[in-house]
Amino acid sequence: MSGDDRLLTVADLAQGQWGMFTSAQAADMGVSAQYLKRLADRFLVTRMRHGVYRVAGAPLDPCDPLRAQWLALEPARSAAERIAGADPVGVVSHRSAAHLRELGDMDADTYEFTVTKRRNTRSPDVRFHVEAVGRSDWTLVDGLPVTTPTKTIVDLAATRTDGGHLAGVVWDALRTQQVSREPLAEALREFAHLYGAPLGDGDALVEQLIAQASSAQLGSPVPTPDEIGRLQTAARQISSSPQVAAVQDFSASDQARDVQRVLRDPAFTEALRQLRRQGII
Structure with a gap:
């Protein structure tokens, strides 16, 4: 295979993967690691992370680091194969999912994925959650499998995300009609007492989170129980x-x-x- 053919091969690999490919995919097509290094030295490809490259000239996107991490979870298979299968080998979840769906205002400097089997990573900015996520619990966002808004909110509540940040996520999800109030209240029932609402009262929790987010948006504090009592009197x-x-x-x-x-x-x-x-x- 000539040099031009090998360059076209990696370019073909990158199509449908945000302009990226993995060294494992390239090796499967007969492109060696040594040749990839020569391409990188000539700035024809850029190393995104260990084992993941981007073709020069591919459009840049703020989601690219997260995409590169996702490709690295199963480097031998293409993105299309993983999405079409029963298990995409990693679903973007928790804070990363909220960030992709533009819900709330939380730091997303750690890339969070939910996987079906326990796995380790040497990357300090990658965090895994182990759970079997059904097909109805994720959808594609910018080509990535991402937990649904309701599943994302439930995951954040389950990991005890602080009430202020959770309120922002819930507020944005309701405001943009990505979730409906009643199903969300039902999904949050088991977490109500963790946030000071009555045990099992998901509707009260949602009401509390809406009030907290609304007060934050309007710049006024949430009334204390004593203040509420005086108002009721x-x-x-x-x-x-x-x-x-x-x-x-x-x-x-x-x-x-x-x-x-x-x-x-x-x-x-x-x-x-x-x-x-x-x-x-």
């Missing part, structure tokens, strides 16, 4: 006055329930936040 005193009789009649109407649904919608709160930023309200 004041509300009872006000409700006993005759002036609120008409309001109570309205509250029982279908129109009032429609208004309440709008007020609970995260998108409505986000719109208020944008108007406040613009100085309109």
Whole structure:
């Protein structure tokens, strides 16, 4: 095989893999490690990490380091083969999944993958979680298998991600309609007590996380239990006055329930936040 043929071979390998290929894939096509080194010395390929290269001229993307790590998990098989199989050998998960799906605002300097079997790595920036992830629990994002928004949130709750960061992820997932509130509340039931909500009350946990994220977005603190108690006492005193009789009649109407649904919608709160930023309200 001539030098030009070998260069075309690695270029073909890189197609469909974000302009990248592995040394194992190249060796399977008859391209030696020595030739790869010569290509790297001539800047025709760039070494992304041990055993993974990028063809010169391929478009750059912020996700490339994560993609290179994923390719290295099963270097002998192509990305297409792994995606088409029952097990893609590594699903992007936890903080890495949240980052790819643009949920929340967490550091993602560690590349997190969920794998079906325990495995070790020498890379300090790679973390594995062992679990059998079903096909319904991941979808493709930028060509990578990534846990679904609901699965990502559940994984973050299971690893005790702090409430502030988890609230940001939940808020963004609801605001962008990547998840629905009721299924998410059901999925989070077992973690409710870990975040101060009543045992098994996933809806209360979601409500708490929404309130926390909304307060953070609007720049106001979450009220303490004592403050909530004082507000409730004041509300009872006000409700006993005759002036609120008409309001109570309205509250029982279908129109009032429609208004309440709008007020609970995260998108409505986000719109208020944008108007406040613009100085309109």
